[in-house]
Amino acid sequence: MVNLDLNKLPVARADMVVNPCAACSVRDLSICSVLDEDELQQMSEIAANLQFSPHDPIIDEGEAADFLFNVTGGTVRLYKLLPDGRRQITGFLTNGDFLGIALNDNYTYSAEAVDQVNVCRFPRKKLESLLDQYPHLEKRLLGVASNELVQAQDQMMLLGRKTAKEKIVSFLLSLSKRQTAIGRAASPVALPMSRSDIADYLGLTTETVSRTFSLLKRDQSIRIQEGGMVALPDIDHLTELADGY
Amino acid sequence: MVNLDLNKLPVARADMVVNPCAACSVRDLSICSVLDEDELQQMSEIAANLQFSPHDPIIDEGEAADFLFNVTGGTVRLYKLLPDGRRQITGFLTNGDFLGIALNDNYTYSAEAVDQVNVCRFPRKKLESLLDQYPHLEKRLLGVASNELVQAQDQMMLLGRKTAKEKIVSFLLSLSKRQTAIGRAASPVALPMSRSDIADYLGLTTETVSRTFSLLKRDQSIRIQEGGMVALPDIDHLTELADGY
DNA sequence: CGGTGCATTGATCAGAATCAATGATCGTGG
DNA sequence: CCACGATCATTGATTCTGATCAATGCACCG
Numbered sequence: 001m002v003n004l005d006l007n008k009l010p011v012a013r014a015d016m017v018v019n020p021c022a023a024c025s026v027r028d029l030s031i032c033s034v035l036d037e038d039e040l041q042q043m044s045e046i047a048a049n050l051q052f053s054p055h056d057p058i059i060d061e062g063e064a065a066d067f068l069f070n071v072t073g074g075t076v077r078l079y080k081l082l083p084d085g086r087r088q089i090t091g092f093l094t095n096g097d098f099l100g101i102a103l104n105d106n107y108t109y110s111a112e113a114v115d116q117v118n119v120c121r122f123p124r125k126k127l128e129s130l131l132d133q134y135p136h137l138e139k140r141l142l143g144v145a146s147n148e149l150v151q152a153q154d155q156m157m158l159l160g161r162k163t164a165k166e167k168i169v170s171f172l173l174s175l176s177k178r179q180t181a182i183g184r185a186a187s188p189v190a191l192p193m194s195r196s197d198i199a200d201y202l203g204l205t206t207e208t209v210s211r212t213f214s215l216l217k218r219d220q221s222i223r224i225q226e227g228g229m230v231a232l233p234d235i236d237h238l239t240e241l242a243d244g245y
Numbered sequence: 246m247v248n249l250d251l252n253k254l255p256v257a258r259a260d261m262v263v264n265p266c267a268a269c270s271v272r273d274l275s276i277c278s279v280l281d282e283d284e285l286q287q288m289s290e291i292a293a294n295l296q297f298s299p300h301d302p303i304i305d306e307g308e309a310a311d312f313l314f315n316v317t318g319g320t321v322r323l324y325k326l327l328p329d330g331r332r333q334i335t336g337f338l339t340n341g342d343f344l345g346i347a348l349n350d351n352y353t354y355s356a357e358a359v360d361q362v363n364v365c366r367f368p369r370k371k372l373e374s375l376l377d378q379y380p381h382l383e384k385r386l387l388g389v390a391s392n393e394l395v396q397a398q399d400q401m402m403l404l405g406r407k408t409a410k411e412k413i414v415s416f417l418l419s420l421s422k423r424q425t426a427i428g429r430a431a432s433p434v435a436l437p438m439s440r441s442d443i444a445d446y447l448g449l450t451t452e453t454v455s456r457t458f459s460l461l462k463r464d465q466s467i468r469i470q471e472g473g474m475v476a477l478p479d480i481d482h483l484t485e486l487a488d489g490y
Numbered sequence: 491c492g493g494t495g496c497a498t499t500g501a502t503c504a505g506a507a508t509c510a511a512t513g514a515t516c517g518t519g520g
Numbered sequence: 521c522c523a524c525g526a527t528c529a530t531t532g533a534t535t536c537t538g539a540t541c542a543a544t545g546c547a548c549c550g
Contacts, residue, residue, distance in 0.1 A: 080402050083490050088402040102391045109398055135380045138387060145390035146347045152397035153354055157325050157333040159404035160448030164506065195529060203405030208506055210530050243327055409538065440497060453538055455498050496546085503540070513530070520523080 020044050024120070026072050029096025029182060034140045039130075046126040052113035059100070061110045067121050068100035074117030075192045079200065080109050089201040091151075092193065095182055100124075101145050115192045159203045163244070167202040168212045170242040172222065176232055188229035265289050269365070271317050274341025274427060279385045284375075291371040297358035304345070306355045312366050313345035319362030320437045324445065325354050334446040336396075337438065340427055345369075346390050360437045404448045408489070412447040413457045415487040417467065421477055433474035 076093040266289040321338040
């Protein structure tokens with residue numbers, strides 16, 4: 001039976017009662033993809049499904065890192081704050097992304113729901129003992145961490161050396177790539193997060209983000225569609241813009 | 246027997262012939278700290294000791310990732326380039342640091358020797374099979390990756406949201422912390438890298454780095470000693486400066 | 491002694507931040 | 521259903537931090 005958390009409304013679906021993970025829509029994307037049926041059953045026994053609404057805190061920097069998460073729907077922002085309130089968003093998590101890979105005693109960053117978010121929550125200790133039991137799960141986690149490191153290095157290049165225009169274009173392309181990775185079209189791209197989220201992710205201000213979008217619209221590099229979707233008419237061209245050719 | 250590489254002069258010491266790793270000066274700092282004597286022997290059998298002089302390339306972005314490394318002496322810079330030559334240094338590695346944790350088929354960054362560097366080189370495939378054999382080694386690697394992620398997030402905050410002064414002070418403090426982690430005094434701090442390395446690590450120019458050092462000297466926040474060592478007279482004060490209190 | 495590379499300092503410039511106003515969107519309640 | 525307020529996005533005017541351009545200083549080395 002799934003460990004229901006009554007503080008947050010759990011996602012209740014009929015198929016979950018038997019083995020919720022078996023029916024998980026993001027299984028192939030997540031660390032769970034390496035598990036067989038029995039192992040999946042064990043995962044489901046320690047997992048709780050939770051839902052968060054926009055702006056809900058999911059974890060807070062500094063608090064005890066008692067839980068790890070898998071994002072099963074929506075978008076999550078990870079961020080750190082300076083004492084005076086300056087914010088750096090270190091990443092946006094979506095379908096299948098793993099949250100809490102840093103195995104410290106306390107979280108070193110905060111996480112909030114950007115839109116309606118579903119997560120699968122694991123008690124850290126129980127997940128760790130599963131990791132000991134299943135080296136291939138640990139190996140998968142190492143792979144995930146390694147990918148995140150590669151992304152982090154790209155983001156450092158972006159933050160340290162790219163212009164505002166290059167930052168915005170790189171950001172749109174990374175969203176596009178993520179969409180293709182989960183089998184969706186490269187364009188148009190969904191932007192669930194606000195201008196200020198984008199600004200704090202790219203080391204800019206909201207005004208500069210807005211101006212740069214206007215600029216890109218003006219020279220036809222992007223088109224804004226209904227529902228805030230952004231069409232990328234010429235990905236090759238954008239790819240060159242992103243690296244400042 | 247150690248697998249000698251004749252292109253680069255290996256470090257040859259008498260104790261290496263039997264089991265070089267047993268006498269390794271950075272063993273306790275490196276991933277090898279979790280290995281027992283037999284396991285260490287196996288590591289030594291796949292390891293090659295290499296030396297690099299300042300500016301020597303160690304790995305090149307894009308080339309096949311056939312080797313992983315442990316830094317056993319000196320300082321290594323990791324960096325990425327944009328087509329027009331802009332450079333972002335993503336990290337400096339020293340004693341005990343592991344190089345190549347991103348297990349992609351090709352390196353996603355380049356590495357060069359800053360000063361005289363010693364490394365311990367492992368063929369990737371052989372190391373991977375050792376990882377399969379020893380889950381605790383894999384676990385240790387996951388821990389290393391996790392630490393690097395935490396550091397990467399701090400660096401994103403630095404690059405995206407800190408002022409030049411905060412960046413320089415944060416940098417000096419991180420060097421100081423690293424020194425204490427290997428049992429040395431917190432101050433003075435050694436700066437083996439050039440102004441331009443520091444600039445490319447912090448998302449600044451050499452001129453701004455130089456000016457900011459002068460500024461910090463003027464208000465007595467730092468003192469330059471012989472040999473380019475930097476004394477940090479009041480670490481608490483610097484810690485506040487670093488986060489913009 | 492002169493040359494080369496690196497660091498420092500100064501003068502000016504520019505890209506993005508800040509300050510400020512207006513516009514668009516959305517949810518809520520009269 | 522529309523009006524109001526709140527929040528977010530856009531655009532404009534101005535400022536400022538750090539980049540760029542330029543010159544000088546300094547140390548190491550042949």
